[in-house]
Amino acid sequence: MSGVGPVEPEGSTLARDAGRSSPPVPGSARGRLAESLARHRRAVLAGAAATALLVGGGCLYAARERAPQPSQLPPSQRVRITYEKAELPPPSASTSDFSFSVLLTTKSGPPVTVAGISQPYDAISLSSTPRTPFPAGTGPARRIAITMHVLDCSQVPGNAGLPFLDVTLRNTDAMENHSFILGERYAQDVSRALRSICAHPAR
Amino acid sequence: MRQRSLIAITAALAAGALTLTACGSRDEGGSGDSSGGGTTVVIGVDAPLTGDLSALGLGIKNSVDLAAKTANKDKYVEGVTFKVEALDDQAQPSSGQQNASTFVSKDEVLGVVGPLNSSVGESMQKVLDDAKLVQVSPANTGPGLTQGADWQTKKVRPYKAYFRTATTDAIQGPFAAQYVYNDAKKKKVFVIDDKKTYGAGLAATFTDEFKKLGGKIVGTEHIDPDTKDFSTVATKVKNSGADVVYYGGEYPQAGPLGKQIKAAGAKIPLVGGDGIYDPTFIQLAGKDSTGDLATSVGAPVEDLPSAKEFVAKYKEAGYKEAYGAYGGYSYDSAWAIIEAVKKVVEDNDGKLPDDARAKVTETMQNVSFDGVTGKVSFDEFGDTTNKQLTVYSVEGGEWKPVKSGTYTG
Numbered sequence: 251m252s253g254v255g256p257v258e259p260e261g262s263t264l265a266r267d268a269g270r271s272s273p274p275v276p277g278s279a280r281g282r283l284a285e286s287l288a289r290h291r292r293a294v295l296a297g298a299a300a301t302a303l304l305v306g307g308g309c310l311y312a313a314r315e316r317a318p319q320p321s322q323l324p325p326s327q328r329v330r331i332t333y334e335k336a337e338l339p340p341p342s343a344s345t346s347d348f349s350f351s352v353l354l355t356t357k358s359g360p361p362v363t364v365a366g367i368s369q370p371y372d373a374i375s376l377s378s379t380p381r382t383p384f385p386a387g388t389g390p391a392r393r394i395a396i397t398m399h400v401l402d403c404s405q406v407p408g409n410a411g412l413p414f415l416d417v418t419l420r421n422t423d424a425m426e427n428h429s430f431i432l433g434e435r436y437a438q439d440v441s442r443a444l445r446s447i448c449a450h451p452a453r
Numbered sequence: 454m455r456q457r458s459l460i461a462i463t464a465a466l467a468a469g470a471l472t473l474t475a476c477g478s479r480d481e482g483g484s485g486d487s488s489g490g491g492t493t494v495v496i497g498v499d500a501p502l503t504g505d506l507s508a509l510g511l512g513i514k515n516s517v518d519l520a521a522k523t524a525n526k527d528k529y530v531e532g533v534t535f536k537v538e539a540l541d542d543q544a545q546p547s548s549g550q551q552n553a554s555t556f557v558s559k560d561e562v563l564g565v566v567g568p569l570n571s572s573v574g575e576s577m578q579k580v581l582d583d584a585k586l587v588q589v590s591p592a593n594t595g596p597g598l599t600q601g602a603d604w605q606t607k608k609v610r611p612y613k614a615y616f617r618t619a620t621t622d623a624i625q626g627p628f629a630a631q632y633v634y635n636d637a638k639k640k641k642v643f644v645i646d647d648k649k650t651y652g653a654g655l656a657a658t659f660t661d662e663f664k665k666l667g668g669k670i671v672g673t674e675h676i677d678p679d680t681k682d683f684s685t686v687a688t689k690v691k692n693s694g695a696d697v698v699y700y701g702g703e704y705p706q707a708g709p710l711g712k713q714i715k716a717a718g719a720k721i722p723l724v725g726g727d728g729i730y731d732p733t734f735i736q737l738a739g740k741d742s743t744g745d746l747a748t749s750v751g752a753p754v755e756d757l758p759s760a761k762e763f764v765a766k767y768k769e770a771g772y773k774e775a776y777g778a779y780g781g782y783s784y785d786s787a788w789a790i791i792e793a794v795k796k797v798v799e800d801n802d803g804k805l806p807d808d809a810r811a812k813v814t815e816t817m818q819n820v821s822f823d824g825v826t827g828k829v830s831f832d833e834f835g836d837t838t839n840k841q842l843t844v845y846s847v848e849g850g851e852w853k854p855v856k857s858g859t860y861t862g
Contacts, residue, residue, distance in 0.1 A: 324756050327827065332861045370635035407666045412627035414858060431628065431840075433862010 325419035326428035328357040329364075329386055333432035334393065336439035344450050346400045348443035352415070352432070353391040362386040365425065366418035367396065373405035374398050386419070398440075403448035409441045491532030492805055496521060496790055497556040499549055499567035499577065502541035505705035508733055509569055512777030513591060514539045517566045519763075519770055520787035530795045531803060537787075538562065542573050549573035553580035562586065563805075563813050564790035566783055571595030572650040574615075582612040587814040589616045589789055591782030594727065594750070595654050596623040599834040610834045614814045618782045618789070618829060619750040620840040622651070624860050625726055626658025628842045629748045632856055633697055633724055634666045636844075637746070643672040643695035645686060645710070647702035655726045656701030663699075671695045676706060683710045687717035697721055703728040708737020715741040722746055730778045735847055745847045746855075749778055751826050752841045753854040763825040785824035793817045 336350040356362055365383045369376050379395040386392075396415070400406060407413075413436065414429040498517050500510035514537075521535040538559070540552040549568050556562045557580060565581060565588045568574050574593040581588045590598075599617065601609040633639050642663055646656035653675075660670060672693040674686045683706075690698055691714070698714060700707050700723055711723040711734075722744045725734075730747040738745060754760040760781055767776050776783075793816040798805060806812055821830040827839045840860035845852040 323758065326857060326859070327752065327756060330859070330861060370631065405667070409665045410627075410631070411662050411665060412624065412631055414631060427856070429856065429858035431624065431858050431860040431862065433860065436862065 323357070323359065324424060324426060325362045325386075325421050326426050328359055329362060329417075329419055329428075330355050331394075331415065331417065331430040331432070333436040336436075336443065338439065338443050339446055346447060347397055348447060349395060349397045350436070350439060352394050352396060352430075354386060354394055355391045356386040356388050358388045360421055363420045364417060365420045367394075368416045369398065370414060370416060371406060373402040374400055382418075383420070398443075400444065400447050403444075406444050406448065408445070411437055413437055413440050491534070493534050493536055493561055494530075494563050494794055494805075495536050495538050495559065495561040496787055497552075497559075497562045497565040497567075498537060498539040499542050499552045499556075499565060499573070500539070500569050501544040502539060504543045506544050506569060506703060508731060508774065509592070509777045509779060510541075510544075511772075511774040512780045513567065513569060513783040515770075515772040515774060516591075516763075516767065516776050516780040516783035517787040519767055519772075520784045520791065522770070523766070524788075524791045529791060530798055533794060533798060533805075535791065536561075542568055542570075544570050544573065546570075546572050546576035550576040550580060553577040557581065557584040557586055563794060563809055564589065566591060566786045566790070568593065569779065570649070570651060571598060571654070574598050575650060578612045578615050582614040585614055585811040585814050587614050587616070587790065587793065587810070587817050589618060589786035589817070591618050591786045592727070592750075592779040593617050593651075594619055594622045594625060595650050596621040596658075597654075599836045608834060613818075613835070616786075616789070616817055616831050616835040618785050618824075618826065618837050618839075619727075619779070620837055620842065620860065622655040622658050622726070624840060625748050625750070625842060626655050626660075627662035628858055629699070629724060629726065629746075629844070630659050630662035630666060630668070632746075632748075632844050633699070634663060634668050636856065637697070637722070639697035639722075640667075641669045641671045641694060641696050642699050643674075643690045643693050643697075644670060644699045644701070645674045645676060645690075646700070647678045647706060648675045649678070649702070651726075651728060652700075652702035654701070655728075656699060659699050659701070676702070676710065678702065678706050681706075681709050683713045684717070686710070687713040687719070690714050690721075691717045691719040695719065695721060698723045700725045700729065704731045704734035704737065708734045708739075708742075711738040711742055711745055727778055730845060730852060732775070732852070735850060735852070738847075740850075742847045743849075747845050747852065748842055749845060750842060751781065752857055753843050754781070755854070756857070757825070757827065759823065759825050759827070781825040785826050785829045788822065788824055789817060789820050789829055792820045792822055796820075 332353050334351040334353050339345050339348055363383050364386050367378050367382055377397050412431055414431050416427060416429050419426045419428060496517060498514050500513040501507055502510045518537050521537050524535050540555060542549040542552055556565050567590060569592045571593045574590055596604045599610060601611050644656050644660050646652040672689055674689060676683060676686060698721060707725050707729040724746040727749040730749040735742050754764060763781055763784055793813045796816045797809060797812045818831060830838045832838050842858050843854050844856040846855045
């Protein structure tokens with residue numbers, strides 16, 4: 251978890267002390283210190299800069315240790331797939347296919363490969379563009395086109411509320427299967443497409 | 454020359470010392486309750502601390518305690534020391550409601566973590582909301598608590614002070630149905646529930662999706678959670694020809710129920726939700742529980758480095774009870790309150806305002822941080838934006854993860 255304390259340097263810097271408004275009394279301890287600081291201004295400023303750098307860098311280092319870095323996360327926790335939109339077949343079309351697009355985003359870290367995409371219904375097959383395997387890539391969201399091909403209308407679910415996409419993700423350490431549940435809009439579009447296709451099955 | 458070097462070296466040594474102090478102390482071990490001085494803020498915990506579900510309730514309490522101790526040790530909120538006050542609801546709605554009133558009456562309480570049970574949550578919400586006292590449940594999964602009684606047709610948030618870090622049965626039930634039908638290839642289910650808000654609700658969302666997928670419901674029954682003799686139901690299951698049982702309810706009943714169904718001759722898996730996802734289920738269900746399944750909220754602990762850190766710190770703190778299914782969620786629920794208090798204090802010149810409760814509740818809506826269970830933040834209903842689920846199977850006397858999913862809708 252992250253629970254870092256405030257990242258603020260404490261205490262005044264020597265440079266600030268050197269600029270106090272009331273003049274030191276000559277010959278006093280404070281006067282001798284002020285003279286020394288004035289003579290060695292460059293070393294003092296360099297020391298102050300080093301102080302600021304060390305404090306800031308040290309605090310950043312401490313902060314980095316507390317929050318898990320994206321590279322430590324397994325692929326399923328770095329990759330996110332969201333539903334974009336469907337290309338529904340026209341109502342009277344005689345086709346077994348329907349297509350939709352999803353957006354894939356990946357948090358920065360070591361490369362992740364999308365090794366496979368599938369869906370769980372036996373009566374439907376799936377293909378993607380680009381074809382798997384392909385690199386997930388970091389940066390802006392990547393559009394993946396998915397085409398579902400209906401094999402047997404008698405076996406497809408009429409109105410499933412929570413259809414998944416099953417995705418196999420791979421990095422150098424692990425291969426993971428993870429399901430992405432794309433939500434109500436996806437579920438409604440899939441249901442509508444299946445009803446349309448199965449009302450006018452392709453010969 | 455010598456003097457210049459001396460000044461530069463002194464500056465470097467001072468920088469080293471400042472680095473150690475300015476960044477806050479790291480957790481080197483031990484769970485000291487160091488006082489931050491100034492104001493005391495109490496985080497209330499409502500959970501079943503005694504009774505059948507106490508294994509889960511104590512994990513919730515301990516995890517909140519760990520969060521408070523961590524915040525105090527790190528002096529996370531300047532001038533504020535966090536304390537935890539835990540009240541036992543024994544999984545009873547009336548007790549939860551009484552506890553809510555108790556928390557409201559104590560001015561130092563600025564947030565409540567809990568409860569475990571959705572039925573208890575229903576009884577607490579209005580009391581806390583009327584007092585603008587924020588409530589974050591780590592475990593309630595009944596959809597209506599955030600989305601209203603008619604959530605299936607029109608979602609309307611009933612209480613602005615209620616939030617949760619666990620996802621809902623609107624997703625958990627269908628997720629289980631999809632796994633049972635497509636992955637486990639079971640087509641005939643016997644559905645049983647305990648008639649309570651959580652169990653009946655979860656069984657309903659499972660059933661709905663299972664039917665839509667083409668599955669058959671070959672029998673339904675309700676059980677009385679106060680009894681432990683399920684022989685009549687077990688016989689009905691055997692005679693139904695079901696290839697799987699789905700149980701909406703909790704592990705104290707699910708364990709014996711599963712055992713008795715198998716003893717009656719129906720050697721079929723029992724599937725349940727997060728309410729049965731506890732090691733106690735496996736103890737109660739016996740060696741024939743191999744292959745039984747449970748869904749639970751969140752990704753497996755092994756998958757999240759942040760969760761591994763929580764597990765290590767929990768062990769180091771020396772609590773007697775396991776953190777359980779909701780430990781990570783409880784830690785995050787408490788931390789969400791801590792984050793909200795921090796923001797309120799910072800926005801008010803370093804002190805709590807007179808209307809602290811209302812401000813903390815208001816601020817909770819925009820809390821966002823990387824927690825034990827992943828990113829913690831809330832949508833417009835007070836539901837978590839991090840909706841992950843996992844299917845676990847009993848293998849070798851333990852729950853093992855077999856499938857994980859993320860809801861991105």
